[in-house]
Amino acid sequence: MQIVDSYSGKLGNIRSIQQLRLYHLSRPALRQWRKTRHGHIYQLDSVDQWIIDQGWKNLIAVDFAGWYFNDFGLDAVCLESDRLSKHYWPNSWIEPDIMTHRPDYLPDRTPVIFKYPWFLKYATQDQFIKFLNIWVRGITLINFDPVFVQHNHLKYNLLDLIQPRTVFKIQEINSKLWMIEP
């Protein structure tokens, strides 16, 4: 009997088909964007619309196949953790350690968007705060489910736990969308 005690540890590699499946699961907009190559109209969701309503000229789209923003008049720099993205958007920058590394070539003042930050799921509060300290240089938008950052979600709101531990201004746009500024 083989015992699995970690998803990504000593068991080694995940099969390539599963890698592809996970890649698409964490980038649900990609399927729709691919259809636009065949004449379909891209349907913006409420987060996309909120971003566009801000009137920003450019943004940094981190790990969610956010190149579709270029079709809506924004100049989107796309940072991706998986080389598969190069097949869809050759101009993507590939950075495998996104949670703990903010590349120096990114400008500080351009808004940074994390629309599906898979790495925040099951992150500890310390890891989450470290992530904020690394990434927040200007406006940073995070769309995530705060319940899945480890804390007692039956007793506390994550924001109430995180805000006193950071110097950043955190604004809750809605229950899953946080805008963070230095």
Next chain:
Amino acid sequence: MVNHDHWRDQQLNSFANLTGVDAILIQEKIMLDFVTQHKITWKWQGNQTKFRQLCQQYIDIGDADCQGVIVFGTILHQLSTSLLVNKIQELTQDFDYAYVAINRYEVIAHDLDFELPDSIADSIDLVMNYCDPRFCRLHKFDQVDGNHMVAAHPMDCYKLCKL
């Protein structure tokens, strides 16, 4: 919406280094270690995955004259603490033994008339104790593995032995 029956097997099949059909998660091993201690018939109230088929090699699973019950998965979906307590009491009341595994992220609100401790693990312990003081935690995971396996089989696992 994830199909949990399919998800668990799909995730295990995705490991390039796993070879056999007998691969199980560590929290499933904890359950197996408990239920195999008791030579009784168990009622299965868990997800219908390959793990159920594997368990049938080690324990008697039936529908009638069962002394034990195995509860986990989608049967405990999106509940408040009071609904969780009602559900677990209802599912375990007719049995001498029970294995219950809670997905902490499927408990979405606290509406019982007592205050919870600061940690989520202690809070779930308290709620299970409220269901029946004889519930004992089988294993404590300080940090969950970060990818997908929480939904495959919950990590807050409890045993109940009434005899």
